[in-house]
Amino acid sequence: MNEQGDRRFWSVVPAGGSGTRLWPLSRAGRPKYLLPIAGERSLLQQTWDRLLPLSSPDRILVVAGAAHAAAIARQLPDLPEENILIEPQPRGTGPAIGLAAGIIASRDPAAIMGSFAADHVVTDTRAFTQAVETAIAAASQGWLVTIGIQPSRPETGYGYIERTDEVLELGAAVPGVAYRAAGFREKPSYEAAVEFIRSGRYDWNASMFIWSVETFATEMRRYLPVHANRIARIVSAWNEPERDETLAREWNAMKPVTIDEGLMERSDRLAVVPAEMGWSDVGDWHGLGALISDREDGNAFRGNVLAHATRDTLVWSTSGRLVALVGVGDLAVIDTPDALLVVNRHRAQEVRSIVDKLAGGMDDLI
Amino acid sequence: MNEQGDRRFWSVVPAGGSGTRLWPLSRAGRPKYLLPIAGERSLLQQTWDRLLPLSSPDRILVVAGAAHAAAIARQLPDLPEENILIEPQPRGTGPAIGLAAGIIASRDPAAIMGSFAADHVVTDTRAFTQAVETAIAAASQGWLVTIGIQPSRPETGYGYIERTDEVLELGAAVPGVAYRAAGFREKPSYEAAVEFIRSGRYDWNASMFIWSVETFATEMRRYLPVHANRIARIVSAWNEPERDETLAREWNAMKPVTIDEGLMERSDRLAVVPAEMGWSDVGDWHGLGALISDREDGNAFRGNVLAHATRDTLVWSTSGRLVALVGVGDLAVIDTPDALLVVNRHRAQEVRSIVDKLAGGMDDLI
Numbered sequence: 001m002n003e004q005g006d007r008r009f010w011s012v013v014p015a016g017g018s019g020t021r022l023w024p025l026s027r028a029g030r031p032k033y034l035l036p037i038a039g040e041r042s043l044l045q046q047t048w049d050r051l052l053p054l055s056s057p058d059r060i061l062v063v064a065g066a067a068h069a070a071a072i073a074r075q076l077p078d079l080p081e082e083n084i085l086i087e088p089q090p091r092g093t094g095p096a097i098g099l100a101a102g103i104i105a106s107r108d109p110a111a112i113m114g115s116f117a118a119d120h121v122v123t124d125t126r127a128f129t130q131a132v133e134t135a136i137a138a139a140s141q142g143w144l145v146t147i148g149i150q151p152s153r154p155e156t157g158y159g160y161i162e163r164t165d166e167v168l169e170l171g172a173a174v175p176g177v178a179y180r181a182a183g184f185r186e187k188p189s190y191e192a193a194v195e196f197i198r199s200g201r202y203d204w205n206a207s208m209f210i211w212s213v214e215t216f217a218t219e220m221r222r223y224l225p226v227h228a229n230r231i232a233r234i235v236s237a238w239n240e241p242e243r244d245e246t247l248a249r250e251w252n253a254m255k256p257v258t259i260d261e262g263l264m265e266r267s268d269r270l271a272v273v274p275a276e277m278g279w280s281d282v283g284d285w286h287g288l289g290a291l292i293s294d295r296e297d298g299n300a301f302r303g304n305v306l307a308h309a310t311r312d313t314l315v316w317s318t319s320g321r322l323v324a325l326v327g328v329g330d331l332a333v334i335d336t337p338d339a340l341l342v343v344n345r346h347r348a349q350e351v352r353s354i355v356d357k358l359a360g361g362m363d364d365l366i
Numbered sequence: 367m368n369e370q371g372d373r374r375f376w377s378v379v380p381a382g383g384s385g386t387r388l389w390p391l392s393r394a395g396r397p398k399y400l401l402p403i404a405g406e407r408s409l410l411q412q413t414w415d416r417l418l419p420l421s422s423p424d425r426i427l428v429v430a431g432a433a434h435a436a437a438i439a440r441q442l443p444d445l446p447e448e449n450i451l452i453e454p455q456p457r458g459t460g461p462a463i464g465l466a467a468g469i470i471a472s473r474d475p476a477a478i479m480g481s482f483a484a485d486h487v488v489t490d491t492r493a494f495t496q497a498v499e500t501a502i503a504a505a506s507q508g509w510l511v512t513i514g515i516q517p518s519r520p521e522t523g524y525g526y527i528e529r530t531d532e533v534l535e536l537g538a539a540v541p542g543v544a545y546r547a548a549g550f551r552e553k554p555s556y557e558a559a560v561e562f563i564r565s566g567r568y569d570w571n572a573s574m575f576i577w578s579v580e581t582f583a584t585e586m587r588r589y590l591p592v593h594a595n596r597i598a599r600i601v602s603a604w605n606e607p608e609r610d611e612t613l614a615r616e617w618n619a620m621k622p623v624t625i626d627e628g629l630m631e632r633s634d635r636l637a638v639v640p641a642e643m644g645w646s647d648v649g650d651w652h653g654l655g656a657l658i659s660d661r662e663d664g665n666a667f668r669g670n671v672l673a674h675a676t677r678d679t680l681v682w683s684t685s686g687r688l689v690a691l692v693g694v695g696d697l698a699v700i701d702t703p704d705a706l707l708v709v710n711r712h713r714a715q716e717v718r719s720i721v722d723k724l725a726g727g728m729d730d731l732i
Contacts, residue, residue, distance in 0.1 A: 024690070308719045322705040322731055324390070324720045327713030328697065335706055339688040340699075342708055347693030353674045354690045365688055 009136055010111050010213075011055040012100040013047055014093050015064040015072065015118035020355040020366075021284040021348065024339035025316060028366050033119035034071050037316075038282060038291055043119045048076050050125055051116065054132055061085060061103065062118070063096040088248050094257035097209070098220060098227060102235035105213040112139050114210040115259070121291060123278030131275035134176030135210035138168050143271035144219060144264065145178065145210040148203025149279045154193035157283065157349070159205035159260060160185040161272045162196075168271060181270035184260060203274050206281070209259065215269065223266045230254055284348035285332035285341075289314030303335065312345065339365050375502055376477045376579075377421040378466040379413055380459050381430040381438065381484035386721045386732075387650040387714065390705035391682060394732050399485035400437050403682075404648065404657055409485045414442050416491055417482065420498055427451060427469065428484070429462040454614050460623035463575070464586060464593060468601035471579040478505045480576040481625070487657060489644030497641035500542030501576035504534050509637035510585060510630065511544065511576040514569025515645045520559035523649065523715070525571035525626060526551040527638045528562075534637060547636035550626060569640050572647070575625065581635065589632045596620055650714035651698035651707075655680030669701065678711065705731050 015033055026032040033044040041049070044062075051060055057078040063085045064072055072084060085099060097115050104111050114132060122128045135145040148161045163179040170178060184205065188196060196202035220228040230250040237246035264270065282288050292314075293300040299310060303317025310325040317323050317335035325333070332348060334341040343351055358366050381399055392398040399410040407415065410428075417426055423444045429451045430438055438450060451465060463481050470477050480498060488494045501511040514527045529545040536544060550571065554562060562568035586594040596616040603612035630636065646657050658680075659666035665676060669683025676691040683689050683701035691699070698714060700707040709717055724732050 024688075306720055306723055308716060308723070309713065317706075319706075321703070322390075322724075322728065324705065324707045324717075325709070326707070326716050326720060327710035328708055331694065331708065333706075333708055337687070339690065340683075340685075340701055340706065341690045341692070342694055342697065342699055343691070344693035347675065350674060350692050351690075354672055354692060357672055357674070358688075362688065 008059065008108050008111050009054050009132075010059045010061070010104045010108070010113040011051040012097060012104070012113055012115045013044070013051075013060065013062045013118045014096040014100075014115060015044065015062055015068065016087065016090055016093070016096060017119070021351050022282070022288070023351055023355050024336045024341050024365065025318070025334055029067065031068065031119070032282065034068070034075065037288060038121045042075055043121065043282070044072065045075055046121070047116060047118055048079070050122060050128055053125075053129055054114070058083070061100045063087060063100055065090065088251045090256070091251065091254050092256040093207075093259040094224060094262040095227060095231065095251065095254050097259050098224070098231045099234060099251075101213050101216050101220075102231045103238060105217060106235050106238065109213065111213045112136050112210065113213055113216070114208065117207045117281070119282065120206065121278075121280045121282050124276070127275055127277035130175040131273050131277065132208075132210060134170065134174050134178055134273045135208075135271075137170040137174045138178040138271045138273065139210045139212050139215070141168065141170075142212065142215050142269065143168070143178070143180075144215060144267050144269050145271045145273060146181065146205060146264065147208040147210070148272040148274045149206045150274060150276050151197050151202065151204050154190060154197050155204070156187055156190050156193050158281075159187060160193075160196050160202040161205050161270075162202050163272045163274070176273055176275070178271045178273045181272040183270065184265040186260075186265070203272060204279075205260065205264075206279055207260075209264070219263055219267050219269065224257065224262045227254055227257065227262070284351065285314060285316075285334065285343060286345040286348040288316075289332055289345060314345070374425065374474050374477050375421050375498075376425045376427070376470045376474070376479040377417040378463060378470070378479055378481045379410070379417075379426065379428045379484045380462040380466075380481060381410065381428055381434065382453065382456055382459070382462060383485070387717050388648070388654070389717055389721050390702045390707050390731065391684070391700055395433065397434065397485070398648065400434070400441065403654060404487045408441055409487065409648070410438065411441055412487070413482060413484055414445070416488060416494055419495055420480070424449070427466045429453060429466050431456065454617045456622070457617065457620050458622040459573075459625040460590065460628040461593060461597065461617065461620050463625050464590070464597045465600060465617075467579050467582050467586075468597045469604060471583060472601050472604065475579065477579045478502050478576065479579055479582070480574065483573045483647070485648065486572065487644075487646045487648055490642070493641055493643035496541040497639050497643065498574075498576060500536065500540050500544055500639045501574075501637075503536040503540045504544040504637045504639065505576045505578050505581070507534065507536075508578065508581050508635065509534070509544070509546075510581060510633050510635050511637045511639060512547065512571060512630065513574040513576070514638040514640045515572045516640060516642050517563050517568065517570050520556060520563050521570070522553055522556050522559050524647075525553060526559075526562050526568040527571050527636075528568050529638045529640070542639055542641065544637045544639045547638040549636065550631040552626075552631070569638060570645075571626065571630075572645055573626075575630070585629055585633050585635065590623065590628045593620055593623065593628070650717065651680060651682075651700065651709060652711040652714040654682075655698055655711060680711070 061083045138145045162182040166180040168178040298312035307325040309327045311329045314332040427449045504511045528548040532546040534544040664678035667681045673691040675693045677695045680698040
C-alpha cells in the first residue's frame, strides 16, 4: 500500500470469547467469529481480508483457545502456523495481546502493531485503512493509539474515549487526524452516555489499538509489571524445548485482565484517531438484524420464511424448515437444528440468561 | 345411564374440516380432531368418550372424508365399520348430518339423534350429559334442540341463539331447562355481540343439535327438499349393490350447505338448552393457549422450553428441540419437524393466510 510496507506493520487478532449473546447460532465450539453472519465469509475471514492491505500474512497473528485453532487454521489457509498463538486458558485481552506483542518484538523489535477484534464488522474498508495508517503514524511517535468510532446512540454497553483539543503533528502525508486522548471511560450510565454524545468529545472504544512494541513494552512494565515479567519468560522460551512447560506455568499464574483496564485506562500516552467506517460489533441479535436489514418493513430473513403482517423482525434459520410469521414485530427468531430462540429484539442482551440456564444440565447446547 | 338407553339415542360426529387455523400442527392429512392437543387422547377420542354414556358404540356414527377413514377407525377401535360414513366430497354439515340422519332413521325410525363436532373440548362432562338429556326430552316433543353455551365474551366468530321466555314442559325427571328459541343469529358485528351479551338472552351456537329423526326429516323436506330427495335416494340404496354409484351421483350433485344456514336459521321449531360445560372450540392458537394455560404468568408450554421474562405465550413443540424465549409476550410458537410458526396470539385467526400462501408451491406443508 504505502509506507507501512517499510514500517513492518503487524496485526494481532485476539479471538477469545464465544459470543453468547448470539446463541443459539454461536456456541462455545462455534464462536461468533467463525460464523458467516454478515456475508459469505466468516467475521474472522473478513477481519483477515481487512488487514491484508496493512500486514502481509506472515505479520498477522491470531491468539485463540486450543479448541478453535483447527477451525481458524482452516478458515485462514494463508495464516502461518507459527502465527496461531494458543492460550492455555482464557486470561483476558491483557495477556493475549501482551504475548502477541512480545512475540512480535522478538521477531521485529522496531515493529508497529495493531490489535483488532476477530468478530466485528466494518463496511467501509477504505476508511478503516486510512484510520489505521493515521494511527500508525501516531504510534511511531510513541503514543498508544485507539481508533475511536463516532457514536450514533447513547450506548451503555461500550467504553468511550475522551479526546483533548490537542492535534498531533503527523505530517502532510497522513490521511487522518489524531488527538491526544484525555482518557478511557468505562461503560457509562445512560445519563452519562447522553452527556458524552452531546459534548462531541467522546468516541466509542472499538478495541482497535495501535502502538509500537517498544512503547507497549514500556507501558506494560509500568502498569502490569508482574504480567510483563511472566510474558517475557514465555517469549524467551518460545523457540526452546521448554516452551510448553513455561507457557503453562507462567500463563496460568497470570491474573485475568483486559487491556482496557490494565493499560488503556491508566496510561497517559493515549491518542485517538476518530473514524467513521460502518463499524458494528454485531453484539446481539438486535445489532445483527439492524446490520443486515435492507427492507422497508425492517425485516431481515435468512432461510425459508413466509411472513404476514410482520415488521422489524429478524429470522435466521439454518434448520431448513419453513418459518412462518403472523402479526409479529420486534422479534428475532433463530432457528437451528437443535435449538430455537424467540427473543424480543429490545431485550436481545438478555439471551445470555438462557445460556446461563443451560449450564445447569443442557451443556451440549451451549 | 337413564332413560336414553330405552330411547335409543344416536350420536353423529361430523368430522370434516382440517382446522387450518391450528397450522402447522394440524394439516390437511392430520386434521385437528385427530390430534391429542388437550390431553392424552385426541379431540375425536374425547368426543367419543363423552358420547359413550349416551350412545352405545353401535349407535355412534362418524361422517368424514375418505382420506381420514383409516385414522378414525384406528383411533376409535370400538366404532363399527358400518358406522363410518364416507363423504365423496365435502358438501358442508347439511348433507353430512342429513345422510347420517337418514341412515339412522332406516335403522331405527323412532330414534332421537344428536350431532356433535369432532374437534371441540368440554371439560365438564357431567354438565354436558345433563344438557343432552334435557335436549333429548325436548327433542321427543318435536323440537329441533340446540345446546346453547353461555357466552363469556362478545365473540364475533360464533353464531348465537336467541331464546324466548317460554320454558318447555319436560317433566320433573329432566335435569335441565329448555326454552323455545326465537332464532339463530349468524356471526354478529362486535357491537351486536356486545348487545347480545348485555341482553342475557343469547347463547353461543356450539354446533350441538338434538332432534328426533322424524322431526328432522319433516324439516329437511320443508326447507331443503332437493337435498332431502337426494339423501333419500342414497339411503334407499345404502344396502344395495348400487350404493357407491348412487352415493357418488346424488352426493356430488348436492349444493354445499351448512345445517345452520339450511335448517336452523329457517325453522320455527327451535328450542335451546342453555348450559355451562367448559366448552371450547379450540379454534385457533390463542384459544388453545387459554385452554391449557395453568400458570400465573399465562404461559403454556408443551415440549422442552426455557423461558426468561416471558408471559402469555404458548409454546407447542413436537420437534424435540430446545425452545428458548427471552422477553416476549402474547405469542404462540408452534415448532414442528418441518415448519415453525410464530404468531401474535391476538392475530391467531390470520394463520389461515399463511396456509393460503403455501398453496402456491409448498403444498406438502398444508
